[in-house]
Amino acid sequence: EAKHQNRSFEFFQFEMDGKALDNLVIENDLYHALEKNQLVVVFQPQIDLCKGEIIGLEALIRWHHPTHGFVSPGKFISIAEETGLIIPIGEWVLRTACQQLKQWHDQGLPPFRVAVNLSIRQFYQQDLVEKVKEILDETGLAPEYLELEVTESMMMNIDHTKKTLDALKQLGVQIAIDDFGTGYSSLSYLKHLPVDRLKIDRSFVSDIVSEHSDVTIISTIISMAQFLNLEVIAEGVETLIQKEILESRRCMQIQGYLTSPPMTSEQFSEQFPKLQQK
Ligand code: C2E
Ligand code: CA
Ligand code: CA
Ligand code: CA
Numbered sequence: 001e002a003k004h005q006n007r008s009f010e011f012f013q014f015e016m017d018g019k020a021l022d023n024l025v026i027e028n029d030l031y032h033a034l035e036k037n038q039l040v041v042v043f044q045p046q047i048d049l050c051k052g053e054i055i056g057l058e059a060l061i062r063w064h065h066p067t068h069g070f071v072s073p074g075k076f077i078s079i080a081e082e083t084g085l086i087i088p089i090g091e092w093v094l095r096t097a098c099q100q101l102k103q104w105h106d107q108g109l110p111p112f113r114v115a116v117n118l119s120i121r122q123f124y125q126q127d128l129v130e131k132v133k134e135i136l137d138e139t140g141l142a143p144e145y146l147e148l149e150v151t152e153s154m155m156m157n158i159d160h161t162k163k164t165l166d167a168l169k170q171l172g173v174q175i176a177i178d179d180f181g182t183g184y185s186s187l188s189y190l191k192h193l194p195v196d197r198l199k200i201d202r203s204f205v206s207d208i209v210s211e212h213s214d215v216t217i218i219s220t221i222i223s224m225a226q227f228l229n230l231e232v233i234a235e236g237v238e239t240l241i242q243k244e245i246l247e248s249r250r251c252m253q254i255q256g257y258l259t260s261p262p263m264t265s266e267q268f269s270e271q272f273p274k275l276q277q278k
Contacts, residue, residue, distance in 0.1 A: 027085075045255070047259050049247055053112075053276060055112050058116075058255060058262070086121045094132070095138070100265050116149065144173070147173065150178065180221065187228070200233070203236075204221075209239075260275060
């Protein structure tokens with residue numbers, strides 16, 4: 001069947017990487033990954049350069065497969081999407097991230113937020129808003145500490161997008177547009193959506209030193225964000241020089257390896273005092 005062939009093609013790359021993971025194996029194992037506790041949420045700090053403080057953490061999923069070892073989300077999220085497994089998995093990430101943040105707040109850590117990625121399937125899920133509300137109630141996390149990351153590519157249907165984002169906003173959560181600049185968006189589009197933050201895609205940041213056009217793109221995104229009264233964060237900031245260029249363009253929020261890689265909750269608890277001083 002054609003669809004299956006497409007998938008095999010996708011996974012050719014995989015085997016070339018030396019990982020003999022077949023899509024059917026992944027699909028089957030992923031089905032059990034949740035109940036076998038093989039999924040982990042890691043957290044990557046987001047820093048405000050003005051305050052020199054952590055303002056948030058992005059929650060990112062990891063899969064520790066018993067025989068294939070670490071499988072990165074880039075390799076299984078698309079399968080989870082296709083099979084629908086992303087619905088229970090996404091819900092688990094959301095619950096785990098909210099629970100963990102609530103615990104850190106209760107332990108007296110400052111009130112930073114947690115950002116959770118939504119997949120397109122979740123975004124078009126009928127009861128998404130109720131699910132988010134349920135998880136906030138259940139974990140006791142105040143809604144303003146949860147940020148949901150969506151991408152421009154999910155927003156093909158503008159009516160659905162507006163309806164869903166308005167309803168999420170009504171709950172009190174924050175909305176970020178992930179990978180910003182890589183998809184379709186226009187000023188008028190953004191103006192009508194209840195968005196709080198733009199995340200400048202890593203691809204613009206990575207070439208910021210060599211490619212002057214990327215500096216221009218970033219400056220344009222920043223002016224646009226100011227005009228629309230949105231916050232901006234740059235992702236994938238790896239070097240001091242990238243940070244300095246961003247700072248000079250008044251992009252004062254950064255996330256990336258320069259500050260810290262994503263960490264397990266234990267690692268974060270341990271690293272927190274040091275990170276806060278950076
Ligand atoms: P993303 O949402 O754009 O997440 C940022 C990715 O960049 C993460 O990769 C992160 O580890 C990586 N990263 C962070 N700082 C740097 C840096 O300085 N340099 C470079 N080169 N990379 C950096 P990760 O964790 O492998 O996730 C890949 C993608 O998988 C994510 O991209 C997101 O689209 C998806 N994903 C991850 N977790 C989830 C999840 O819980 N749900 C859904 N639906 N998607 C997820
Ligand atoms: Ca993201
Ligand atoms: Ca991103
Ligand atoms: Ca990305």
